[in-house]
Amino acid sequence: MNEKIEKVSTENENEYLLEVNNLVKWFPIKAGFFKHTVGQVRAVDGVSFKIKRRQTMGLVGESGCGKSTCGRTILRLLPKTSGDIIFDGQDVSALSRQELRHMRTRMQIVFQDPYSSLSPRLPIGEIIGEAVREHGIVPASEFDDYISRVMEACGLPSYYKERYPHEFSGGQRQRICIARALALSPEFIVCDEPVSALDVSIQAQIINLLKQLQNDFGLTYLFISHDLSVVEHISDTVGVMYLGSMVEYAETDKIFSHPLNPYTQALFSAIPIPDPDAKINRIILKGSIPSPANPPKGCKFHTRCEKCMEVCKYAVPKWKEVEPGHFCACHLYNDAEEEAAAVEEMNAVIEKEGVTEKEEEVL
Numbered sequence: 381m382n383e384k385i386e387k388v389s390t391e392n393e394n395e396y397l398l399e400v401n402n403l404v405k406w407f408p409i410k411a412g413f414f415k416h417t418v419g420q421v422r423a424v425d426g427v428s429f430k431i432k433r434r435q436t437m438g439l440v441g442e443s444g445c446g447k448s449t450c451g452r453t454i455l456r457l458l459p460k461t462s463g464d465i466i467f468d469g470q471d472v473s474a475l476s477r478q479e480l481r482h483m484r485t486r487m488q489i490v491f492q493d494p495y496s497s498l499s500p501r502l503p504i505g506e507i508i509g510e511a512v513r514e515h516g517i518v519p520a521s522e523f524d525d526y527i528s529r530v531m532e533a534c535g536l537p538s539y540y541k542e543r544y545p546h547e548f549s550g551g552q553r554q555r556i557c558i559a560r561a562l563a564l565s566p567e568f569i570v571c572d573e574p575v576s577a578l579d580v581s582i583q584a585q586i587i588n589l590l591k592q593l594q595n596d597f598g599l600t601y602l603f604i605s606h607d608l609s610v611v612e613h614i615s616d617t618v619g620v621m622y623l624g625s626m627v628e629y630a631e632t633d634k635i636f637s638h639p640l641n642p643y644t645q646a647l648f649s650a651i652p653i654p655d656p657d658a659k660i661n662r663i664i665l666k667g668s669i670p671s672p673a674n675p676p677k678g679c680k681f682h683t684r685c686e687k688c689m690e691v692c693k694y695a696v697p698k699w700k701e702v703e704p705g706h707f708c709a710c711h712l713y714n715d716a717e718e719e720a721a722a723v724e725e726m727n728a729v730i731e732k733e734g735v736t737e738k739e740e741e742v743l
Contacts (some may be wrong), residue, residue: 394469397568397600398431398614403463405446405453409673409713410672417493421673423449428699431617432567436601438615438632440608440647446624447604448492451570451716454602456480457488467568481625488561492573494553498545503543504531508560517564525562533596534559535589555589562593571603575610581606587614608651612636620644621683623680624672624701630706640708643681677729679711687712691719694726 404423408417423446426585431437452458454465456472465472467487475483491497498507509527512518518526528538534555545553554574561569571590575583588608593599605611611618612632619629620641628641639645647664665684670676676683682692689711697709698718711722 395432395466396430398602399464399466400450400454401464401466403427403453403465404461405449405458406461409413419673422624422675422728423672424453425672425675427619427621427624427626429483429619429626429629430615431599431600431602433567434598435616436594436603438611438618439602439621440602440606440611440618442647444669444672445621445658446672447606447621448572450621451489451572451602451604457489481515481669485517485564486566487568487570488566489563489570489572490557490561490574493577494550494557495545495577497557498553501544503542503544504536504548507545507556507686508563512563513558513712515564530559530563532592534562535585549582550578551585552651554578554582554586558589558593562597565597565603566599567599568602571601571605573605574603576605577609583610590614606616608648621649623670623675625680625709627681627710628706628708630703634703634706638706640702640703640706640713641681641710641743642685642687642712678726679709691722691726692728695722696725706725 400601403424404422405428406420406422407417409421410416411418425446427446427450428705429437439450441447453460454472455476456465460473467483470483472480472483477496502510503523505527508530509523513520513523513528526540531538531540536552536555540548545556548556557574574590575586578586590601590639591614594601601614603611603614613630616628618632618635620635620643622625622643628644630638635644636648639648646665649661649663663686666686667684669682670683674715676693678694679685679688679692679697684687685692692711697711698714699707699709700713700718702708702713711719714722
């Protein structure tokens with residue numbers, strides 16, 4: 381493989397390649413003739429995590445919980461509402477247009493649908509090489525050989541260059557998407573449900589390819605998925621999202637063997653076990669997911685939680701390290717001081733609601 385896409389470790393580099401602190405992304409709700417903002421969809425609502433270099437973090441949760449929005453906001457494909465995104469010591473949101481252009485080669489994304497993310501009008505060689513030419517990754521004289529080497533690294537013969545996307549299967553198209561991202565020699569790749577549209581046997585091939593590329597080029601992944609079995613196989617750490625918020629984060633072995641948050645416990649109880657004699661204690665969640673435009677007060681999960689307490693309905697649980705390296709947001713793990721603060725917050729909310737109700741009665 382050409383030295384242009386080989387990774388060389390640098391001295392004194394930060395342990396964490398990506399740090400996300402209290403990231404918020406809200407979408408305005410417009411209504412009326414003049415399209416006034418009447419509300420906000422809280423797609424990502426205060427998410428924090430870190431990813432070490434050359435490791436994979438899995439981001440899981442139900443459909444619509446904000447996983448993909450989180451990934452795209454990190455890459456600045458969507459503007460953030462607030463929070464900090466620190467990539468290799470640099471604040472991504474503070475970069476100028478020219479600095480962001482340079483950063484684009486270091487941060488890439490593999491989209492969920494390999495059918496719609498490839499232009500049907502371009503041959504494969506041009507799809508993979510378009511950004512390579514735009515950013516001047518290699519001299520023009522080396523361009524053709526470079527694209528061939530990138531394709532071969534992703535399991536694609538070089539003679540595919542003249543073919544078009546409609547001539548390939550789903551698994552081959554996803555390899556093309558991965559090759560397009562790899563061609564820019566990135567350090568960090570957001571994998572946005574890259575195997576959800578593929579057959580199970582093809583999923584295994586793509587996952588193995590991603591792991592092989594990570595070993596060869598020192599890549600760091602944010603792997604977004606709702607397939608927990610795949611996440612368990614590929615990830616070093618796992619974060620669990622619910623209704624725009626992170627509810628739990630830990631190393632993969634720790635979170636799968638000992639989930640703390642009731643939502644995580646319910647989510648993991650749905651993982652199928654390939655043993656017909658095994659008894660699975662499934663946790664069936666009641667109700668439906670609340671609207672992100674009008675989330676419940678207090679803990680967002682309290683409307684569906686079997687372990688819901690009175691304080692859960694009014695006080696927002698604090699994000700804390702319950703065990704070494706195991707973070708969770710749940711009132712079940714409050715100490716005496718945190719419990720007192722939560723009760724005080726609950727009483728303040730109840731008192732405020734009582735005053736509001738009296739004002740409405742007067743009106």
